Amino acid sequence: MALTPYSPDPQLLRTTFSYFPSGVVALAAEVDGAPEGLIASSFTVGVSLEPPLVVFSVQNTSTTWPVLKRAERIGISVLGETHGQTARQIAAKDKSTRFENLDLETTASGALFVHGSPVWLETKAYAEYPAGDHTLILLEVTALYADDAIAPLVFHGSAFKQLLKSA
Structure with a gap:
């Protein structure tokens, strides 16, 4: 195995990271x-248990x-294995159709969730840290729900995939 020295090649880096x-979360x-x-x-759980923190990164151009x-509260839906098209729709450049015809639930505090997700986390903004061309966003978990009968959607090799079920 031979390592390739890093050079400013965003496509090679993006492919390697993939x-x-x-x-995948909404x-x-x-x-x-x-x-x-x-x-x-770019979402990670378990950053801290006290207080309960999660983190994701967002492009500075967002x-x-x-x-x-x-928002008072932000809903995080860990997307389920059937949500590949939902992820594409919410990620679309056309913001006017991002939530069209989706099965959603909104809490009294304004957090918005996607039905059919194995995990919902209601969060509030906690801190932001610059990280190159992205910003790291820490969110504090204020409420949660989990359904172990629903498998998560996985992003790997620049494609949405499902976990293999063992026999």
């Missing part, structure tokens, strides 16, 4: 009466995060 499997809330949301595969972070 081989690390990750879950972060969403109602802001000023309208749904706002984005998709992240126009959604500056709006979404104004």
Whole structure:
């Protein structure tokens, strides 16, 4: 095995990073009466148990995060294995159709969740840290739900995949 010295080749780096499997989450809330949301595969749980913190990164060029972070509460839906098209829809450039015809639930505090997800986390903004061309966002968990009968959607090799079920 031979390592390739790093050079500023964003495509090679993106391809290499894509081989690390990750879950896919929708972060969403109602802001000023309208749904706002984005998709992240850079999501990590267990950052801290006291307080309960999760983290994701967002591109500095995002126009959604500056709006979404104004929400009282942000819903995080760990997308289920059948949500590949849902992830594409919420990630679409056309913000007007991101939530069209989706089965959603909104809490009294404005957190927005996608039905059919194995995990829901209601969160609030905790801290932000610059990280190159992205920003690390720490969110504090304020409420949670889990359904172990639903398998998560996985992002690996630049594609959505399902976990293999063992016999």
